[in-house]
Amino acid sequence: MHRVAGVHERLEQFMAGLVRRNPGEPEFHQAVREVAEGVIPFVMAHPKYEEARILERLTEPDRIITFRVTWQDDAGGIRIARAWRVQFSNAIGPYKGGLRFHPTVTRSVLKFLGFEQILKNSLTGLPMGGAKGGSNFNPRGRSANEVMRFCHGMMRELHRHIGEDTDVPAGDIGVGGREIGFLFGQYMRLANRFTGVLTGKGLAFGGSLVRTEATGYGAVYFLQNMLATRGDEIAGKTAVVSGSGNVALYAIEKLNELGATVVTASDSDGFVHDPHGIDAERLAWLKELKEVRRGRVREYAKHFGCDYHEKQRPWRVPCRLAVPCATENELDADDAETLLDNGLLAVAEGANMPSTLGAVHAFRGRKILFGPAKAANAGGVAVSGLEQSQNALRISWSREEVDRQLQAIMRDIHEKCREEGTDADGFIDYVRGANIAGFRKVADAMLAYGVV
Numbered sequence: 001m002h003r004v005a006g007v008h009e010r011l012e013q014f015m016a017g018l019v020r021r022n023p024g025e026p027e028f029h030q031a032v033r034e035v036a037e038g039v040i041p042f043v044m045a046h047p048k049y050e051e052a053r054i055l056e057r058l059t060e061p062d063r064i065i066t067f068r069v070t071w072q073d074d075a076g077g078i079r080i081a082r083a084w085r086v087q088f089s090n091a092i093g094p095y096k097g098g099l100r101f102h103p104t105v106t107r108s109v110l111k112f113l114g115f116e117q118i119l120k121n122s123l124t125g126l127p128m129g130g131a132k133g134g135s136n137f138n139p140r141g142r143s144a145n146e147v148m149r150f151c152h153g154m155m156r157e158l159h160r161h162i163g164e165d166t167d168v169p170a171g172d173i174g175v176g177g178r179e180i181g182f183l184f185g186q187y188m189r190l191a192n193r194f195t196g197v198l199t200g201k202g203l204a205f206g207g208s209l210v211r212t213e214a215t216g217y218g219a220v221y222f223l224q225n226m227l228a229t230r231g232d233e234i235a236g237k238t239a240v241v242s243g244s245g246n247v248a249l250y251a252i253e254k255l256n257e258l259g260a261t262v263v264t265a266s267d268s269d270g271f272v273h274d275p276h277g278i279d280a281e282r283l284a285w286l287k288e289l290k291e292v293r294r295g296r297v298r299e300y301a302k303h304f305g306c307d308y309h310e311k312q313r314p315w316r317v318p319c320r321l322a323v324p325c326a327t328e329n330e331l332d333a334d335d336a337e338t339l340l341d342n343g344l345l346a347v348a349e350g351a352n353m354p355s356t357l358g359a360v361h362a363f364r365g366r367k368i369l370f371g372p373a374k375a376a377n378a379g380g381v382a383v384s385g386l387e388q389s390q391n392a393l394r395i396s397w398s399r400e401e402v403d404r405q406l407q408a409i410m411r412d413i414h415e416k417c418r419e420e421g422t423d424a425d426g427f428i429d430y431v432r433g434a435n436i437a438g439f440r441k442v443a444d445a446m447l448a449y450g451v452v
């Protein structure tokens with residue numbers, strides 16, 4: 001009933017409606033367009049999804065909770081922040097997705113992240129729906145006590161909306177183990193329940209081994225799987241990584257272990273170029289700088305005597321492997337062309353939507369190995385799912401066991417992308433493969449429920 005002659009017209013008609021219904025939300029539009037480009041031809045070829053209007057339903061969140069967080073700074077001043085929880089889809093399991101604390105957080109950013117999360121969680125094969133939340137609270141420069149008061153204030157409202165079978169948040173930018181501890185402590189007091197309501201918890205209170213490392217390690221495992229399709233491997237290659245947070249640090253660690261030389265790291269102020277390589281010893285120093293002292297990467301450059309590039313991104317540094325791990329839209333079409341001209345072989349997106357649509361088109365156009373975020377960085381949420389399982393069973397698996405399961409899940413995601421995304425000439429279009437594989441499972445569940 002909603003079919004028109006061509007894929008292109010159908011895509012543009014769908015996007016025009018989405019943009020009209022969601023004004024002023026460019027990140028959400030971008031994330032949906034990337035998915036729709038691959039899914040619309042698929043939906044048109046399978047009228048059951050088209051007739052049930054699955055894509056239209058899936059791009060409308062189940063609900064968005066918006067609330068005020070009032071907290072007190074160390075000087076006694078009253079501070080007000082805005083917070084959200086976007087519960088996007090629980091078609092295949094309880095809502096699941098991280099919380100982000102960053103001044104750039106808006107409803108649009110959280111809708112893009114929540115939408116991506118639906119398909120990513122589906123790809124893991126675990127029973128998890130899609131959600132995302134966060135606040136425009138800026139943790140930078142705040143004391144630990146201020147962060148604690150903010151987290152406690154946020155949970156005063158959030159606790160009403162989450163639960164181990166309802167919605168299970170985790171970390172994201174600005175929300176690491178420390179913040180999850182504050183959030184969990186407040187949840188426990190308010191609900192009077194010790195339960196797996198958050199993931200990324202400390203090991204003393206229900207956390208899983210390898211959760212901290214999972215996103216970065218998983219992205220590198222995905223890269224390994226992609227290279228293997230061309231009979232290639234990570235060892236001996238130069239890698240450029242952006243970011244220096246949770247995802248970046250553990251991507252660097254795994255790249256090192258597998259024999260790559262990682263020559264960059266960055267934060268929102270600039271990047272360091274270390275031709276020697278951020279080896280195990282230097283990485284230990286960087287981890288201490290970022291995780292304990294909460295310093296800036298420019299201090300790394302000063303300490304190890306290498307170049308620091310203020311307000312620049314690392315994509316002009318020649319490399320064979322690129323692993324963007326900082327934030328959305330940090331790699332544009334020009335950056336992609338520069339990387340390609342310098343001999344780039346493969347990209348694994350550790351961050352969510354780090355490549356602009358122009359960059360994605362450039363990578364796919366030149367047929368390099370391009371692992372999009374929803375496939376390449378799904379290791380984090382996958383191990384969150386394993387944390388939920390361990391909490392439900394009241395047991396803890398060993399590091400080896402969790403890492404084994406993580407590797408198996410990343411292999412399985414790679415296989416799903418290959419099955420759904422292989423072109424006639426043998427090229428694997430991981431973007432299309434991930435979108436269709438993720439979509440199909442959620443769509444089938446929605447069809448089974450009827451009109452809800």
Ligand code: NDP
Nearest residue numbers: 172173174215243244245246247267268326327351352380
């Ligand atoms: P962290 O807060 O630990 O680290 C974020 C890093 O990115 C920091 O180095 C930060 O620099 C940098 N960064 C943040 N915002 C910007 C910006 N606007 N411009 C340039 N650099 C920026 O977050 P994570 O490592 O957890 O998350 C990184 C990315 O990975 C995000 O896209 C997130 O959504 C995604 N992701 C995370 C998962 C997880 O398990 N943590 C799971 C899946 C995806 P600075 O210190 O200056 O702020």
